[in-house]
Amino acid sequence: MTQPSLSEMIAAYRAGAEAFQNLPPHAIDEAENPEALIASTYGKPYEVLENWTAAAATPREAVEALRLALEFAQADGCGPAPLALMAAALGFLERTCAP
Secondary structure (H helix, E strand, O other): OOOOOHHHHHHHHHHHHHHHHOOOHHHHHHOOOHHHHHHHHHHHHHHHHHOOOOOOOOHHHHHHHHHHHHHHHHHHOOOHHHHHHHHHHHHHHHHHOOO
């Protein structure tokens, strides 16, 4: 069995995160097992991404990875230097890899 690509895992994470965000507001509070809601939406792809060790296979994958990393950093409140560096790298890659 071949491992899904980085792009596929990012897409799976984004789809799962959207599904989680679209749950009714009370679903998480009323769930007997909130972890199961996470696992059934974005949890598994997130876990794969957390443990990803391979380099991006294409410039487009590198852009996707940096974009998601920047979104995570902005949401989780990391310091300004990593955010600035990720934004700078992403900006360059987006400019040079435009479809």
